Amino acid sequence: MYPQILDLICDLNFQNICQFFLLSCGHVLIWPTEELINRDHHVSILVLTTSLFITPGDIAAANFEVFSVPLTKEEFNSLITDLIKLWWNNKPSMTTFYRFYQKLGKLMEKANKLSRQMCEAVLSNQELVSKLKNAKYDVLLSDPVTQCGDLIALKLNIPFLYTLRFSPASIVERHCGKMPAPFIYVPAALSGFTDKLSFGERIQNIIFYYVQDYVFQKYSGEWVSYYSQVLGRPTTLCEIMGKAEIWLIQTYWDFEFPRPFLPNFEFVGGLHCQPAKSLSESSNEHGIVIFSLGSLVQNLTDEKNNIIASALSQLPQKVIWWYKGEKLEMLGANTRTYDWIPQNDLLGHPKTKAFITGGTNGIYEAIYHAIPIVGIPLFADQIDITGMKAKGMAVELDIHIMKLFINSLQKLRYRLLSEIHHAQLIKPLDRAIFWIEFVIRHKGAKHLQVAAHHLTWYQYHCLDVIALIGCTVVFAFIVFKCCSYCFEKCGNILQK
Secondary structure (H helix, E strand, O other): OOOOEEEOOOOOOOEOOHHHOOOOOOOOOOOOOOOOOEOOOOEEEEEEOOOOOOOOOOOOOEEEEEEOOOOOHHHHHHHHHHHHHHHHHHOOOOOOHHHHHHHHHHHHHHHHHHHHHHHHHHHOOHHHHHHHHHHOOOEEEEOOOOOOHHHHHHHHOOOEEEEEOOOHHHHHHHHHOOOOOOOOOOOOOOOOOOOOOOHHHHHHHHHHHHHHHHHHHHHHHHHHHHHHHHHOOOOOHHHHHOOOOOEEEOOOOOOOOOOOOOOOEEEOOOOOOOOOOOOOOOOEOOEEEEEOOOOOOOOOOHHHHHHHHHHHHOOOOEEEEEOOOOOOOOOOOOEEEEOOOOHHHHHOOOOEEEEEEOOHHHHHHHHHHOOOEEEOOOHHHHHHHHHHHHOOOEEEOOOOOOOOOHHHHHHOOHHHHHHHHHOOOOOHHHHHHHHHHHHHHHOOOHHHOOHHHHOOHHHHOOHHHHHHHHHHHHHHHHHHHHHHHHHHHHHHHHHO
């Protein structure tokens, strides 16, 4: 019997996973996400009819389970566009702090509504749920940023793993995964800080953490009631998410800042990277520059595109731009646009000199091929660009200004980071597959979970111990004062 794998993954580009399995190939079921997992084993992909990035039949070896939702592609695309515009126009700072979180809260309400509708579309479909149960899956992979994967796993009575890049201020990892995050040297995700924090930055970092905690608590309440309703018992979001056997984090210590982590957290950044295929792409004597903002940003406004085109036209290198849209007025003779590019293969081209990007997958491909980066952070990409700048592999550009200085990239330490990435004893992909297989073989990995999952919030923060010590000190002080008073009175009486 083949082991069955139920897989719900977001923002992860798995490829050819089955060839690394020690077990026989199983089935993978995917929750609606950006990227598809296909490792040549039997794959079942759970996808909504209005998915932006997954089309049934894309992977010949996969089995697609399509379900209907009362949503349109325009609603999903609008949410992504609004998030990116929010970052462009109100990037968090001392002056935009309140306005940013006010608008972010509204977008989170919209995102929660869409996720809730997707979740209900699956769980209310008795025929689909029955089919999934009969498939007897062994494990499920999910992205915790997209709720409901864990809930489906519990309904199917199977263990599940998480895979993610990060959540804002690492809320999910800290509160639900119990991963430590000392505020004094672990920068909050999206804060734009490094691990070298000044006094003022430490204050801002702590504020950032607590604001994100507040936002999470405020907008997770709806999910708490929904999860309790579906499971038929009172529960919390973190109680359910804390049941994840393994957390596969899509980064690695080549540009992640050192921090404490738990044994069921595995850092597998770059697991999608692979050697480049040979291309016949020609270049001039100055080489090639690749420009791609990732799959989420296909088109900017015409104004932004023309600013970019004008900046690219000033480069001596040949520029290959992943772009969909009408021909731009400011497009230079050195720039060619394509509605799709073989990004990994182009980055591995011997004439490639730089990569202008903002996405995590592209950044790791650049690290893999030792290509310096010109970073344009678009919302969630800020954390990656910050890390790359601190490690000396990237320079950051403001998309509103868009001035390129490709020659300054020669001073970056991009080759050192590439060597660190390749120096891993076990490849990221092999580690990810190992833990998936491990959970399948052993029906979970509970022995790796810390006891913090079973503590209350006041126990976790030692408030009960502090309260006991405080009460003991106060009691001892009162006894001491009472005894002193009594001895003083007795002494006065004896003297009389």
